[in-house]
Amino acid sequence: MKNETSLTPEEVAGILKIAKNTVYELIKRGELPAYRIGRKIRIDLQDVENYKKQGKKTEHLPETxxxxxxxxxxxxxxxxxxxxxxxxxxxxxxxxxxxxxxxxxxxxxxxxxxxxxxxxxxxxxxxxxxxxxxxxxxxxxxxxxxxxxxxxxxxxxxxxxxxxxxCRMQGFYALKGNPKGIKQWQDLTRPDISFINREKGCGTRVLLDEKLRVLGIDRRQINGYKREENSHLAIASAVARGEADTGLGIEKAALQVRGIEFVPLHKERxxxxxxxxxxxxxxxxxxxxxxxxxxxxxxxxxxxxxxxxxxxxxxxxx
The missing domain is CATH 3.40.190.10 (Periplasmic binding protein-like II)
Known part of the structure; x- marks a missing residue:
């Protein structure tokens, strides 16, 4: 993707850390320019960069x-x-x-x-x-x-x-076939397992930290605990690329990323x-x-x- 200037909606979603459906909504509302090549939708990288720059000026919570x-x-x-x-x-x-x-x-x-x-x-x-x-x-x-x-x-x-x-299911992302046999919370402390975490304050991070506390697991023993991404999709993608052996997230993201297997752990509201x-x-x-x-x-x-x-x-x- 480094040399590409024409991006798919999926690639734009990865760059902006949003859902693919949200990219389509931005296009539909005219907030993100796009064009068709045959039946495929494409977005210029420069338009994505312009959208991000505009967001830095306008995408903030309201003043009171x-x-x-x-x-x-x-x-x-x-x-x-x-x-x-x-x-x-x-x-x-x-x-x-x-x-x-x-x-x-x-x-x-x-x-x-x-x-x-x-x-x-x-x-x-x-x-x-x-x-x-x-x-x-x-x-x-x-x-x-x-x-x-x-x-x-x-x-x-x-x-x-x-x-x-x-209700959604939270669980571990692993490569297809789960080659390292990651099945339970305690597996995160294994020396052969690398982990990628969600950002502080999100529900997935709270679930992890509460489970570690209740089970008496020392987070300092988790290789990669301090590495963070800001979405379920970004975590699943990092595992698929081999940047980590596992991460925690919802099942839907595993269905969207090729080569990912989902290990269910906890039903959430x-x-x-x-x-x-x-x-x-x-x-x-x-x-x-x-x-x-x-x-x-x-x-x-x-x-x-x-x-x-x-x-x-x-x-x-x-």
Whole structure:
């Protein structure tokens, strides 16, 4: 790829550390120039670089008013647009990209700005009133409960509701055939195993660190613990390229990267956090209606790695 100036959507997704579907959405909205060669879509490397440079100027969480509340005029501009009136949704799963698309078509919907950050950063943005909702998957090793303990601690004094999105399977990525026989958490300390980690604050990193704590595993014995990537796809790709023997992530990324085998370990709950005071507002009601709709669930079923049994259900008021 070093000498190429024409990139596939998959290659652009790798460069920007986003899902391939998000690349298509950027192209569809005219935010990333693209062209066709036959039936194939291509993007010039220079246009990708220009998009990244523009992002450094405009891709930030919203500024707040003196009272700390976001107004439509202070939400982030998108590729030079002067104002953004809509919702700010934090989280990284492609499920949220699909939700955003459905939200734009809903009678009571709106446009949404997708901010690709981990669970801790998303909850912090919600607390600081720089986001309207955040997807989280944070496992508490003491209780075995997902998300509720963290929402209580990171949104102090703010009543919130947790809406279930999907259950996903977390596990190890390994080369096809799993030549090193990586099967359990303790295998990470083996001297013949190299690991690549997720960034601090994301749900996958929290799961790993909590498992290590509960099992009494010394993270200093893990070769590669301090090496980090910012997405499931980037971790799976690094393993496929031989840069590490294994990494932790969700099953869907293993289905997207050639030569990768998935070793399932832990079923997680991926959920959406909304302030209770916003719940009855039309845009937020639209989100719940979409999540509960059969149309939305059918679209997710084709992607794999989602258990949709409780999708759209309010599972907790915190």
């Amino acid at each position: 008013t003196p009272a700390g509340r976001i107004t439509a005029g202070t939400k982030p501009s998108i590729e030079g647009q002067t104002a953004f009136s809509g919702l700010v949704i934090c989280g990284q799963d492609v499920l949220l990209d699909i939700l955003t698309r459905h939200l734009e078509r809903h009678p009571n919907g709106t446009r949404a700005f997708r901010h690709y950050v981990g669970s801790f950063s998303g909850l912090l943005a919600l607390y600081q009133e720089k986001a309207d909702m955040s997807a989280v998957h944070l496992w508490d090793g003491d209780t075995g409960v997902y998300n509720i303990p963290y929402v209580r601690r990171l949104l102090p004094g703010i009543p919130a509701v947790i809406i279930h999105l999907a 991926y959920e959406l956090v909304i302030k209770k005071e916003d719940l009855e507002k039309p845009h937020f009601q639209a989100v719940i209606e979409i999540l509960q709709s059969e149309e939305f669930k059918r679209e997710l079923q084709g992607l794999g790695d989602y258990d949709l049994t409780e999708t759209g259900k309010i599972v907790a008021e915190v």
